[in-house]
Amino acid sequence: MSDAPDDLPRQPGRTASGARKASAKSARSRAxxxxxxxxxxxxVGGNDAGSVDQFTRGLAGFHKADSAHYDALLHGCIEDAAALDALVAPLLDRKLQEISPVEHAVMWIGAWEFQHAADVPWRVVINECIELAKEFGGTDGHKYVNAVLNGLAPKLRATEVEADRAAGKARS
Known part of the structure; x- marks a missing residue:
């Protein structure tokens, strides 16, 4: 007998609550x-990139992550922090310092991937960031991340977003 309510079909790779099962996560999602x-x-801690990197690589399950993508994200976001903040800040309804550090970091990841991971479709970037915000952020933080990244996508992935809109795969 399933733990899922009878009226809600369980999606493959998801728990009864709708969260992704750990085993269903790709190496890039783990990264x-x-x-x-x-x-x-x-x-939050103001730790340098090397210390943060060393600590994180020692966490359980790191071996299942795409370490090259992790490296690119971590070091790319830290190196480009000011530029990423400059991209995100105009889309916020409050000061950047008032944003949760989780949502702030998720927005960095999304903005960085828009710019530097052209092999990841823009809609996948947004979906992955929403999932991160749901799993690690505040109650409605994912909605905020979604709004900001949806505002940023047409600026950083204009051709791709326009093609999806023309094909009816994205909102206008």
Missing amino acids: REFALQALYQFL
């Missing part, structure tokens, strides 16, 4: 999770 944890330490 994003570890990068988020490291960026959180960077933002």
